[in-house]
Each structure stands twice: as structure tokens, then as C-alpha cells.
Amino acid sequence: MTPAELAEAVLSAAHAVFDARGLDRSALPERTAVERPRNPEHGDYASTLALQLSKRVGVPPRELAADLSEQLGRTPGIKSVEIAGPGFLNIRLDAAAAGLLARSIVEAGPAYGGGTALAGQKINLEFVSANPTGPVHIGGVRWAAVGDALSRLLRASGAEVGTEYYFNDAGSQIDRFARSLLAAAKGEPAPEDGYGGAYIAEIAEQVRAKRPEVATLPDEAAQEVFRVEGVALMFDEIKSSLRGFGVDFDTYFNEKDLHDRGELEHALTRLREQGHVDERDGAVWLRTTDFGDDKDRVLRKSNGEWTYFAADCAYYLDKRERGFDRAVYMLGADHHGYVGRMKAMAACFGDDPQVHLEILIGQLVSLVRDGAPVRMSKRAGTVVTLEDLVDAIGVDAARYALARYSSDSPIDIDVELWTRASRDNPVYYVQYVAARTASVGRNAAEVGLTRGDAEAFRPELLAHEKENELLKALAEFPATVAAAAELREPHRVARYLEELSGAYHRFYDNCRILPRGDEEVTDLHRARLWLNDATRTVIANGLHLLGVSAPERM
RNA sequence: GCGCCCGUAGCUCAGCGGAUAGAGCAGGGGACUUCUAAUCCCAAGGCCGCAGGUUCGAAUCCUGCCGGGCGCACCA
Known part of the structure; x- marks a missing residue:
């Protein structure tokens, strides 16, 4: 039961x-x-x-x-x-009613833990969304891990999910990037407002290798080549490092497409229809103060240019028109000031900001080595990157470390802790259960112990205190997954897995699974093997939700 | 000044109104002729920042303070 x-x-x-x-x-x-x-x-x-x-x-x-x-x-x-x-x-x-769960879990396999609570909902998740002016930095990596885990959780709860990466390859940041590449290619120092770091020289070199004629072009034309090629190279690199991190997006959305398709005009029209647009001082304003924002926001500047906010409006509308019931944005704490205007913007479109638009704010992440925060990347200079993190502790530990804490709390990732092979490193503690359960399975096969027919399973034999506790922990998994999805808190899954791991280790310590020596195989051995295998299923399912591997051996 | 987040054991943190507030680490004491000791067990450690309020019941919800972090563009 x-x-x-x-x-x-x-x-x-x-x-x-x-x-x-x-x-x-x-x-x-x-x-x-x-x-x-x-x-x-x-x-x-x-x-x-x-x-x-x-x-x-x-x-x-x-x-x-x-x-x-x-x-x-x-x-x-x-x-x-x-x-x-x-x-x-x-x-x-009854022990039998409790023990039966072991068999249900093994039979359900990868499906155990999933549910239908969010069935029928179409949810858009946007995260990372860094512009291609440099490698993904550590703040973006938090959302890569948490956002990806969240997408898995929402899908496990029955929602239809689209993950999305929004980027801009035309703005002034990109101009600075292009100017920096040009300067590097000419052997000049980076411009005052440009980007430093070794990667600029690397990208510039790659562009020169690909388009040798760039050296002969006048600056303006050369800069354009560096812009186009540099952005493409940078973005490929971002995608590939995210892919290496186990994160891929359903959609990579380019802001330029919004402009090309006239979606900003379209959004402006819709906002006008709703009656929340003003013209003042030669600029076009959205009256977000109608819905609690602390000031109105400019959509089109007095010089005729669109603001970034106007593109945000168009992008939101685009998501809604693509059929998403809910647009979820994941932002760093340094962007929390956007919440008010974004919520108000949704309301200006006539949507319910409580329902259709959701903003998750993640506090900042830092990497700590030898007790001091790591501030610089060898390659990127001023920021710590995804590669730095993965080089330091590996993908599994990085994803687990980032997903294990509430997004509300700032985290320091201690390199020494997360590479340690012991109890105090949570990812090892949990993965060790995956390896241990697999090892028990291998040894069982060697001594001829199998679970046997499902009908022959004797659940009432699982009456030991530690077996009972393990069963209760296993039973909690579906509720944990449902709560984590509903509250957008993947860290609940990690904490749960740690608790489950403790219950398994205690079971393992107290309850011998395999027959010793020439001991005969009994129903109790078989029942415990069901329990062992059920634990392996849940650990594997839970780690999968976090995008972390469940190793067969360690 | 206004807004958001945080404040729980020495440290890092769990705890979506329930019973005696939990876990890991650090420090103390134990268990390896093992199914992988990458583990387990025992003891110790607390005005849940402070003050009110709501409730049969508050670490949890509300209000006000105190302390820390972050943010308040016709930037992107």
C-alpha cells in the first residue's frame, strides 16, 4: 500500500x-x-x-x-x-502490504515516481539565455542544471514542456564583442568597453583561419566579418559545452527573428488595443504602473529605436501565441528588478500574471578553492565559466551540487568537498548506493540467486525495522517528485535521494541479502533482492531527474 | 529611500500549519577474515535573529524592527 x-x-x-x-x-x-x-x-x-x-x-x-x-x-x-x-x-x-511496494517499483521501472498532476499543461521554460559574447559563466550554469532538472520533473508530472534559450546576436554587446575580436586580430589591446580574456584571441584566430581575407579588409568590413563568424563560433561553443553538461534546448530563439517578423509591431498593436500604451516626450511607453510596476517602461525610444523591453514583450507574446499556457523565466538575483515590469507586462496583454508568467530567481553561485572564492577564469578572465566548474569537479558533481540547494540560497561550491570520495560528498554518497545495489545484483546472479517469479514474492518477510524504513522511504518518491515539480524545487529530489541512500545503507548493514557460503537460498533472500532492486530503480530514476549518472560500479 | 532574497547546532544547510526541530561536516567514542568500510553505530551539540499577531497547534502564515546579500536606466 x-x-x-x-x-x-x-x-x-x-x-x-x-x-x-x-x-x-x-x-x-x-x-x-x-x-x-x-x-x-x-x-x-x-x-x-x-x-x-x-x-x-x-x-x-x-x-x-x-x-x-x-x-x-x-x-x-x-x-x-x-x-x-x-x-x-x-x-x-501490515508488513505484507508495505513490502508489496518493492515489487510494484521493480515492475514500474523508469516510470516509478512519475504522475499526471500537470497533465494537459503546456509550459515553456526559458533559462541560461546568455548572449554569445563569451563562454557560459557560473551563474548561467546554475540554471542550466536547475532548469534542465525542472524540465525533467515537469515532464515526469505529465506536463508538456518546451525548453528555450533566448539570445541576441545584434545588440551593442555584440558590437563590443566584434570590436574586441578585431582588436585582438590586429594585436591591439581590447577596447575600453570590450571583452578581455584569452578566448577573444582564440576566437579571433579561428575567424582568421576560416576567412583569411579578413586581414585585407578595411576595419568596418572586417569587424562585420568578425561579428558574424565570431558569434557563430561562440554560440557553437556555448551549445557544445552545454551539451557536454547534459543540457540541450528544444528551441534556440534569436531576438533578431522577432524584429524580422515584425513581432515588435505586432506586440505594440496588441498592447495598444488593451489600452496601456502612451506617447510622451517623443517615446512610446507601456504603462506598467497600471499593474503595480514602480515606473512606466519605454517600448520605443525617442530616436525611434526599440528597447530591449519591447523585444521582451514581443517574445512573451510569441510564447503565448505558440500555445504555452505558462512562460517560466529563470533569472539570476541580479535581475530580480525585472520581475515587476515582466508581471505588469503580462497583465498589460490581458493575461493573468499569476498564471501565465512565472519568474524564478536564483541567488548567485561561486566556486571556492582552498577556502577562497575563485574569481577569475584562466580562459575568460573576469568570470568563472562552466568549463572551469566541470574541470574542477566533473559534470555529475557539478549538476548535483547546483541542483541540491534551494535557488533562494546563494551557494559556494567547494572544489575539495565535491571531489572527495566519502560520506560528506553527497553525490558520492548517493551514487555509491547505485553502485552497491548493482554490485549486489551481480553477486546474486553469480551465486544463483534471482528474484524469482513475481507471484512467489513473499512481501511479509520484509518485516525487519530497517526493511520497513527503507520501504517507507521508497514510498515517498512519487510525492517528492510531485512536490518538486509543483514548487519548482528540484533540490527536494536531491535531499530525498540522500535520505533514501541512508535508509539503504542501514538496511544493507543490518540485513544480509545474499546467502553466505553454501547457505541455501530462501524466500527471504529473494524478498531482499526485490527490495535491493527496487532501491536501485528509485535511485536511478531520481538521479536521472537531476541529470546525474547512476553508475554500475565505482 | 523603495523592492526582492536570506537569518535554524561551532560550520554548510533541510524542514510547502502538526507530536520531543533534522542531516552532513568539525570535535569525542566504537564496528572492516565485507554482499564495495566510498559504509554503519553511539554520545554530545538549539532563546529556529528580535517583538507582537492569527491558530486547537507557528521555524513555517501576517505585521513591525534588527542584521547580511542583491537590485532600483529612453543600458543590453
Whole structure:
């Protein structure tokens, strides 16, 4: 019996109790959940339903709990129900009902943990979105890891997801990039407002190799060649380093396309129709203050140029017109000032900013080596890049480290910690379970132990305390995935995996899985192998959601 | 000045209204003729920043303070 099934049983018991007492069933919630108490004396699961309902129907909680307990006690698979404290229901499951989960998980395989809570939703996730003027820096990498994990979580919860990278290859930043390349090619120092770092010289050299005639062109024409070729090279490099990080996007969206297709005009028209556009001082303004922004925003400057914000508006509209119900933006903390205008912009289009546009803010990341923050990249100069991070700790550790913390908290990634092969390195701790379970599987095959037929599985044999705890941890996985997706918090999955890993190691330490020496194979050995394999399934599924490998050996 | 985020064990952090607030590290004490000790066990460690409020119940929700980080463009 899973926690979800148990919660259903609690709710149907409540319906029966309400009927018997002649209470108003509309006071009952649509769904309820059971908790997993920390204290084992409080049972396998606990329900607070009686406490929640007592006020609404005017029945003392313990009285309600007593009725619920009696009703629930008759449910098959439930061993006992006790009333505790002000009206908690402490529930214990039969070992057989609990143990059966091991088989269900193995049979479900990669599907275990998924759900349908977000079925029917079409969600756009935009992240990284760095302009191709340099390598991806460490702030963007946080979202590469978290955004990618989130896309996997949302898909596992049934949503249709489109991941997207938005970039600009025409703005003034790109001009600075092109001027920097030109300067490097001519052996001159980088322009005052340009980009430094060794990669500029590398890219300039690659452009010269590809287009040798650039050396003979006048500066203006040469700069244009450096712009076009340099951006292409830089962007290929960004894509390939992200791909090496396990992140690929469904769509790479170029701001230029918005201009070429007249989408800014289109967006302006739509905003005008909604009545939120003004012309003042020769510029075109969007009255975002109509919806709580602290100042109005310019769409088209008095010199006739569009603002970047105008493109943001067009891009948002484009996403909506492509059928996305919800546009999720992932930004660094240094961009949190955009939230107000973006929300207001959605409202100006007539959308509900609570529903159609969602902005996630991630606090900053730094890499720490020997107790001091790493500030410079060898190659990029002023910033630490994705490559620096991967070189320092590897892809698995990097993705795990970035996904393990709430995006609300700033993180320092300590190189020494994340490359250590021990308990205090969380990614090793979890991956070690993947390797250990695989190893047990290999050894089992060698001594002729197999799980055997599904019908022959004896779940009631999994009655050891550590087996019970492991089963309860395994049962939590679907709820963890659902919560992580709903709250956009992939770190919940990582924390869960660490907890599950602890439960497995303790099981492994206390419960011998394989027969020793010439010991005969028993049903208990087989039942434990089911449990071992179920754990491997969940660890692998969970790590996959984070984009981290589940090794067979370490 | 205004806005956002944070404040939980010595350190790094979990904890989407529930019972005695958890985990890792550091420091103390144990378990390797192993199914991979990359592990496990025991002990110790707390005005959950402060003050009010809502609630049967608050680390969690609300208000106000204090402290730290970040941001407030006809830049991109």
C-alpha cells in the first residue's frame, strides 16, 4: 500500500463516518495526505484529518478520530490505528502490504515516481539565455542544471514542456564583442568597453583561419566579418559545452527573428488595443504602473529605436501565441528588478500574471578553492565559466551540487568537498548506493540467486525495522517528485535521494541479502533482492531527474 | 529611500500549519577474515535573529524592527 492509497483510504473512512453521523460531506476536503512521523512510536503514517475537520463540523477531534480509527481499522493492509495527542491518527501497515511496494517499483521501472498532476499543461521554460559574447559563466550554469532538472520533473508530472534559450546576436554587446575580436586580430589591446580574456584571441584566430581575407579588409568590413563568424563560433561553443553538461534546448530563439517578423509591431498593436500604451516626450511607453510596476517602461525610444523591453514583450507574446499556457523565466538575483515590469507586462496583454508568467530567481553561485572564492577564469578572465566548474569537479558533481540547494540560497561550491570520495560528498554518497545495489545484483546472479517469479514474492518477510524504513522511504518518491515539480524545487529530489541512500545503507548493514557460503537460498533472500532492486530503480530514476549518472560500479 | 532574497547546532544547510526541530561536516567514542568500510553505530551539540499577531497547534502564515546579500536606466 502506497501513501497515496492510504490517504485515499483515510478519506473514504471519513466519508463513511460523516454519513453515519449525518454530517455535511461538503466539509470534507477533495484530497488528503498522510505524513511520515519522525518518531517510530507514532506509527508508519499519521493523519491529521480529525484535527482539521473537528472545528468545521463541531465535533471534538478525539471523538472524530475515534470513529475514523474504527472505520479505518477495517481496511485491508492496515495493521492498527491509534489515536494520539489531540487527535492524531497513528497508522501501522501490515508488513505484507508495505513490502508489496518493492515489487510494484521493480515492475514500474523508469516510470516509478512519475504522475499526471500537470497533465494537459503546456509550459515553456526559458533559462541560461546568455548572449554569445563569451563562454557560459557560473551563474548561467546554475540554471542550466536547475532548469534542465525542472524540465525533467515537469515532464515526469505529465506536463508538456518546451525548453528555450533566448539570445541576441545584434545588440551593442555584440558590437563590443566584434570590436574586441578585431582588436585582438590586429594585436591591439581590447577596447575600453570590450571583452578581455584569452578566448577573444582564440576566437579571433579561428575567424582568421576560416576567412583569411579578413586581414585585407578595411576595419568596418572586417569587424562585420568578425561579428558574424565570431558569434557563430561562440554560440557553437556555448551549445557544445552545454551539451557536454547534459543540457540541450528544444528551441534556440534569436531576438533578431522577432524584429524580422515584425513581432515588435505586432506586440505594440496588441498592447495598444488593451489600452496601456502612451506617447510622451517623443517615446512610446507601456504603462506598467497600471499593474503595480514602480515606473512606466519605454517600448520605443525617442530616436525611434526599440528597447530591449519591447523585444521582451514581443517574445512573451510569441510564447503565448505558440500555445504555452505558462512562460517560466529563470533569472539570476541580479535581475530580480525585472520581475515587476515582466508581471505588469503580462497583465498589460490581458493575461493573468499569476498564471501565465512565472519568474524564478536564483541567488548567485561561486566556486571556492582552498577556502577562497575563485574569481577569475584562466580562459575568460573576469568570470568563472562552466568549463572551469566541470574541470574542477566533473559534470555529475557539478549538476548535483547546483541542483541540491534551494535557488533562494546563494551557494559556494567547494572544489575539495565535491571531489572527495566519502560520506560528506553527497553525490558520492548517493551514487555509491547505485553502485552497491548493482554490485549486489551481480553477486546474486553469480551465486544463483534471482528474484524469482513475481507471484512467489513473499512481501511479509520484509518485516525487519530497517526493511520497513527503507520501504517507507521508497514510498515517498512519487510525492517528492510531485512536490518538486509543483514548487519548482528540484533540490527536494536531491535531499530525498540522500535520505533514501541512508535508509539503504542501514538496511544493507543490518540485513544480509545474499546467502553466505553454501547457505541455501530462501524466500527471504529473494524478498531482499526485490527490495535491493527496487532501491536501485528509485535511485536511478531520481538521479536521472537531476541529470546525474547512476553508475554500475565505482 | 523603495523592492526582492536570506537569518535554524561551532560550520554548510533541510524542514510547502502538526507530536520531543533534522542531516552532513568539525570535535569525542566504537564496528572492516565485507554482499564495495566510498559504509554503519553511539554520545554530545538549539532563546529556529528580535517583538507582537492569527491558530486547537507557528521555524513555517501576517505585521513591525534588527542584521547580511542583491537590485532600483529612453543600458543590453
